[in-house]
Amino acid sequence: MLRTVGFGLFVVVALLLLPANAPVQVGYVYSDSMEPTLGVDDGYLLVPADAVEVGDVVTFQLETRDTLVTHRVVGRTDGGFLTKGDANPSADQASGHPPVTSEDVVGRVLTVGGTPLVRQTSVPAGGVARREGAPTDALTDRQREVLQCAHNGGFFDRPRAHTGEEIAAKLEIAPATFHQHVRTGTSRLFDALFD
Known part of the structure; x- marks a missing residue:
């Protein structure tokens, strides 16, 4: 209950901070690669990723598969961002994935004090649900x-x-x-x- 109320207040604050025409997206976690930061079935808000920094948790389009991934930015190269799931032993690029470009980034997970605000939920497999209108x-x-x-x-x-x-x-x-x-x-x- 307290987590739901906290998420609700988080949504209100997020909407007040964003411009009226800013796209707000809701993402859902489908794997345990970001445990304990984000768990399976957690929901979170994505905000525009105008300036991605090392340490940000971002959702991006994986070039090698037609899927969205939510991982932390752990470094930067000339080719793009290096990413890693918090529970994974090594960066995604160590397993052959190319660096993530700015164009691949769908959004940045909204945080307060560096901590992503999440809501536990259960949804069918899908992707990022986009909401039209403010x-x-x-x-x-x-x-x-x-x-x-x-x-x-x-x-x-x-x-x-x-x-x-x-x-x-x-x-x-x-x-x-x-x-x-x-x-x-x-x-x-x-x-x-x-x-």
Whole structure:
């Protein structure tokens, strides 16, 4: 339950950080190569991988097979990125796979403090499920403003950087109004994401 709530808050924060037209993708793990970081059947969010760094967990198209792989970037060469599953003894390139190019990267796993946020789930074999449209389109302008201010003010951090009352004062609204916007806004985001 706590992990699901945490994932839900993670989704809200992620959507607030991304531009409204940014593609949000959901990925699912089908092997144990990334244990313990990502386990079989874990779900995660992919965000655009504009700048891939060593240490990032990315999903990429494997050139030698028509499949998607989610592994950590462990190095860089002139030919591209070196990748490795956290549970694997050696880099993918040691077994003959070419370096991963920027064009092969589908997205970067969204993290907080370097730790991927995951949701355990069970899905049929497939690939990356792509969602069309921005879930934030379900919000009113005021809900978006309040949620963004709450995020930027550290309301969703643990421990909280600022209380709801402090953020409400900054927005010049009553604390009850602030909390109502947060509840309704997060509910609308979850409805847009999961319905």
